[in-house]
Amino acid sequence: MNISIIVAIAANNAIGKDNDLLWHISKDLKRFKQLTDGHFIVMGKKTYFSLPRRPLPNRTNMVITDIPGEQIDNCLMAYSIEDTIRKMEPADENFVIGGGSIYRQFMPYADKLYITRVHKDFEADTFFPEISLDEWKLTEKQVVDDDPQNNFTYSFEIYERTTK
Numbered sequence: 365m366n367i368s369i370i371v372a373i374a375a376n377n378a379i380g381k382d383n384d385l386l387w388h389i390s391k392d393l394k395r396f397k398q399l400t401d402g403h404f405i406v407m408g409k410k411t412y413f414s415l416p417r418r419p420l421p422n423r424t425n426m427v428i429t430d431i432p433g434e435q436i437d438n439c440l441m442a443y444s445i446e447d448t449i450r451k452m453e454p455a456d457e458n459f460v461i462g463g464g465s466i467y468r469q470f471m472p473y474a475d476k477l478y479i480t481r482v483h484k485d486f487e488a489d490t491f492f493p494e495i496s497l498d499e500w501k502l503t504e505k506q507v508v509d510d511d512p513q514n515n516f517t518y519s520f521e522i523y524e525r526t527t528k
């Protein structure tokens with residue numbers, strides 16, 4: 365299965381607090397939409413209910429829950445990591461979009477990471493795991509240091525797996 369993780373991470377690996385994001389970066393939201401448009405997106409139930417607009421349009425929204433048989437309108441449901449992988453689209457790139465618990469569990473299965481690296485520490489309750497450079501190679505990096513909407517710089521980075 366072709367699995368990618370997409371996430372925005374602070375310098376201290378923070379990704380969320382109180383079931384919300386830590387920043388508003390319009391360019392990042394635009395990139396997220398461009399990359400995921402038309403594809404499967406996979407998320408934990410907490411992330412799903414944190415979305416301001418849900419399900420996200422023009423994408424197959426797959427929501428993971430431990431509650432057997434639970435259904436959410438207009439979403440595909442999955443009840444374990446194995447079940448999620450089985451239900452993904454084999455002929456396409458599948459995007460894991462969060463949150464913390466789902467990223468951690470999908471790291472061993474991912475082939476590619478789309479990281480937005482925010483060059484500032486944030487106070488948080490949810491974190492992304494360490495990206496080991498023994499397993500991952502940085503293949504693209506674009507620094508944004510002129511965004512008038514934010515008082516920090518950030519980079520769009522792509523990592524590809526070197527070992528599995």
Ligand SMILES: NC(=O)c1ccc[n+]([C@@H]2O[C@H](COP(=O)([O-])OP(=O)(O)OC[C@H]3O[C@@H](n4cnc5c(N)ncnc54)[C@H](OP(=O)(O)O)[C@@H]3O)[C@@H](O)[C@H]2O)c1
Nearest residue numbers: 371372380383384385408409410411429430462463464465
């Ligand atoms: N910075 C970013 O790019 C980014 C992206 C996305 C999310 N976030 C942030 O991440 C935070 C949410 O992350 P989170 O870790 O608290 O929650 P989460 O991963 O979004 O969702 C957790 C829920 O997913 C279900 N789940 C997890 N593992 C499962 C498994 N193996 N089998 C079945 N169900 C499973 C459970 O649902 P049930 O309770 O129903 O069983 C669990 O309560 C928020 O702050 C959000 O804003 C940040």
